[in-house]
Amino acid sequence: MRNSSIIIALSDIALAIRRYSMVGMLGWQDVRQRYQRSALGPFWLTITMGVMIGTIGIVFGQIFNSTMADFLPFLATGIIFWGFISSVIIEGCTGFIAAEAIIKQLPIPLFVHVLRMIWRNILILAHNIVIFPLVFLAVGKPLSWIAFISIPGLLLVVVNLTWIALVLGILCARYRDLPQIVGSILQVLFYLTPIMWMPNLLPQRAGLYLLDLNPAYHLLEIVRAPLLGQLPPAINWEVSLGLALVGWSLSIMVYGRYKCRIAYWL
Amino acid sequence: MQVATGGLLGADRQGRVVVRALEGLCFTLKDGDRVGLLGHNGAGKSTLLRLLCGVYEPSSGSACVKGVVGSLIDISLGIDPEATGRENIYFRGGLLGMTKAEINKQIDGIIEFSELGNFIDMPMRTYSSGMHLRLAFAVSTILRPEILLMDEWLSVGDERFKHKAEKRMAELVQATNILVIASHSREIILQTCNRAIWLEHGKIRMDGDVHTVAENYFTNS
Numbered sequence: 001m002r003n004s005s006i007i008i009a010l011s012d013i014a015l016a017i018r019r020y021s022m023v024g025m026l027g028w029q030d031v032r033q034r035y036q037r038s039a040l041g042p043f044w045l046t047i048t049m050g051v052m053i054g055t056i057g058i059v060f061g062q063i064f065n066s067t068m069a070d071f072l073p074f075l076a077t078g079i080i081f082w083g084f085i086s087s088v089i090i091e092g093c094t095g096f097i098a099a100e101a102i103i104k105q106l107p108i109p110l111f112v113h114v115l116r117m118i119w120r121n122i123l124i125l126a127h128n129i130v131i132f133p134l135v136f137l138a139v140g141k142p143l144s145w146i147a148f149i150s151i152p153g154l155l156l157v158v159v160n161l162t163w164i165a166l167v168l169g170i171l172c173a174r175y176r177d178l179p180q181i182v183g184s185i186l187q188v189l190f191y192l193t194p195i196m197w198m199p200n201l202l203p204q205r206a207g208l209y210l211l212d213l214n215p216a217y218h219l220l221e222i223v224r225a226p227l228l229g230q231l232p233p234a235i236n237w238e239v240s241l242g243l244a245l246v247g248w249s250l251s252i253m254v255y256g257r258y259k260c261r262i263a264y265w266l
Numbered sequence: 267m268q269v270a271t272g273g274l275l276g277a278d279r280q281g282r283v284v285v286r287a288l289e290g291l292c293f294t295l296k297d298g299d300r301v302g303l304l305g306h307n308g309a310g311k312s313t314l315l316r317l318l319c320g321v322y323e324p325s326s327g328s329a330c331v332k333g334v335v336g337s338l339i340d341i342s343l344g345i346d347p348e349a350t351g352r353e354n355i356y357f358r359g360g361l362l363g364m365t366k367a368e369i370n371k372q373i374d375g376i377i378e379f380s381e382l383g384n385f386i387d388m389p390m391r392t393y394s395s396g397m398h399l400r401l402a403f404a405v406s407t408i409l410r411p412e413i414l415l416m417d418e419w420l421s422v423g424d425e426r427f428k429h430k431a432e433k434r435m436a437e438l439v440q441a442t443n444i445l446v447i448a449s450h451s452r453e454i455i456l457q458t459c460n461r462a463i464w465l466e467h468g469k470i471r472m473d474g475d476v477h478t479v480a481e482n483y484f485t486n487s
Contacts, residue, residue, distance in 0.1 A: 102344065108363075
């Protein structure tokens with residue numbers, strides 16, 4: 001029985017991946033639909049993000065008394081990737097709920113809807129990435145070759161986000177209060193994780209709790225640190241990999257068990 | 267427990283209300299079957315169609331469907347009013363499982379059939395509802411599935427287009443191995459089907475030759 005549910009989950013995921021052209025099309029359509037008939041389109045996101053980074057950078061840079069050359073690139077990378085992570089998690093909650101019409105009419109592998117949401121957010125992230133070079137130019141900080149290490153880092157983050165979105169999508173389809181709770185947790189996590197404040201400002205003891213025990217910190221570090229010219233310590237990679245392994249095993253079990261119920265819950 | 271319409275309402279052990287939409291169904295369809303589903307509103311016709319197309323999995327028992335299933339249940343699903351007609355052909359076709367190359371091959375035929383002319387490159391929100399349906403119909407009936415599911419017969423457009431659409435529908439039904447159609451129209455059922463299943467409160471009341479079942483259904487209800 002357990003084996004068969006794992007097969008159900010894996011075959012659905014495999015079928016969904018084979019439909020990558022549909023995923024790509026739906027993801028593009030989402031982004032285009034959101035900015036239909038607007039001249040700047042998705043670049044409005046970039047502008048909003050840029051203005052926010054500039055404002056927070058100036059205010060908090062003063063409060064923390066940090067040099068702009070360090071703080072601004074740190075803040076920009078942090079906010080952009082946190083924006084990606086949190087919107088994937090929040091939209092993951094409504095992944096199946098939003099696709100109700102399709103799910104109830106067409107027998108498309110359900111995992112397609114998770115992939116579509118991830119792809120849509122990757123496209124939006126690609127628009128926001130434009131801000132990096134601008135910030136680096138503005139503060140005169142050179143980009144090193146180490147920055148390329150953040151590409152595998154980002155991949156690992158996406159792998160992790162995918163299982164989180166899948167599990168949350170299933171749970172939220174059943175329990176509709178959950179998206180609100182997830183939203184508040186993310187808000188808290190945003191302040192607990194070094195995004196607006198730099199980790200070196202923390203006293204030693206607090207660092208243990210806020211950094212080492214915070215999975216969001218490890219995930220963020222594997223993309224952010226290389227862009228800032230540092231190699232992330234192995235522990236960041238180890239935690240992120242471990243999280244992916246444990247998370248995927250768990251979500252495949254949950255998915256296999258409850259996949260056939262999802263259509264009824266919608 | 268007898269209800270006016272709809273499936274059976276009940277509660278499970280934790281006190282949650284459950285709807286039993288279908289119960290104890292047992293039937294086999296084979297090549298060449300043209301099945302009409304009859305029944306009042308809420309008798310379980312649409313639920314049964316969804317089950318056959320694989321959207322719902324039976325909560326107990328099993329459904330074994332062999333072959334490519336195509337459903338013409340909601341032909342406008344996936345249409346984006348802001349996108350042009352041409353783009354929507356790709357959206358809709360993609361949702362139905364066609365690849366871009368397949369659509370490229372068919373697109374001229376689809377546009378010609380819909381008779382939309384230059385409007386095909388206009389956003390669909392500028393279309394009248396009739397034009398909208400013409401395009402949705404033209405795309406959705408391009409596929410030739412082995413098993414075809416329909417909720418009510420599709421009939422679109424003005425007199426002339428209706429005639430053309432009827433012809434297309436006839437071809438489609440001709441090409442399919444098994445047809446299952448839910449309908450309230452005696453005419454449609456008698457015209458297209460050779461077998462009928464009468465559902466009542468989620469159970470099969472009668473299953474057999476279309477004339478016998480339809481005769482009973484339409485006189486008894």
